[in-house]
């Protein structure tokens with residue numbers, strides 16, 4: 001099935017999206033909601049395997065969502081790269097930080113969440129969860145289980161780093177908070193809850209979840 005690209009203002013683009021609990025497309029949806037921007041969307045069902053079908057692989061050969069297709073033939077994948085592009089098109093409110101230090105801090109937090117929290121979580125998901133058993137062959141459940149303490153360990157690090165701060169960069173809500181929110185919620189879906197004693201992280205999560213964009 002060929003996918004159409006629709007027009008949005010001066011920019012022609014099409015967002016390939018998958019519903020929750022998929023955490024990576026949700027990052028882009030929250031980002032768009034924070035910007036107050038709407039883009040044309042084509043849903044890609046992961047449960048029905050559409051992300052691995054021929055039509056979608058012609059868009060993104062990795063068979064992953066999200067993707068953002070531009071009318072010049074470029075397809076952006078990687079949720080954070082898509083958000084960065086959208087930031088360029090719609091700079092207000094800035095979600096990638098201000099100035100050299102502000103931007104570097106947000107990159108630092110985003111990478112820390114992705115590498116120290118999301119990576120082990122995705123190993124738990126891929127190697128222990130019954131949903132992924134159909135596609136991850138072979139699964140290594142012992143290895144998956146071994147990553148669970150790394151997930152809670154990263155939550156603990158983030159709790160300490162947050163201290164009493166409102167948001168990760170210490171100033172305002174940013175893409176780093178979006179990446180953390182989607183990852184924490186996905187962790188709950190996978191069965192790795194935030195430990196009870198992580199008060200700063202839990203308070204941060206309540207604040208982030210109270211933003212209307214969290215409904216995306």
Ligand SMILES: N[C@@H](CCC(=O)N[C@@H](CS)C(=O)NCC(=O)O)C(=O)O
Nearest residue numbers: 022023024025063064065066078079
């Ligand atoms: N690093 C990529 C990850 C994309 C990704 O793993 N997406 C998931 C859905 S949340 C997916 O398509 N998984 C299927 C697969 O990896 O085969 C991003 O941030 O966009």
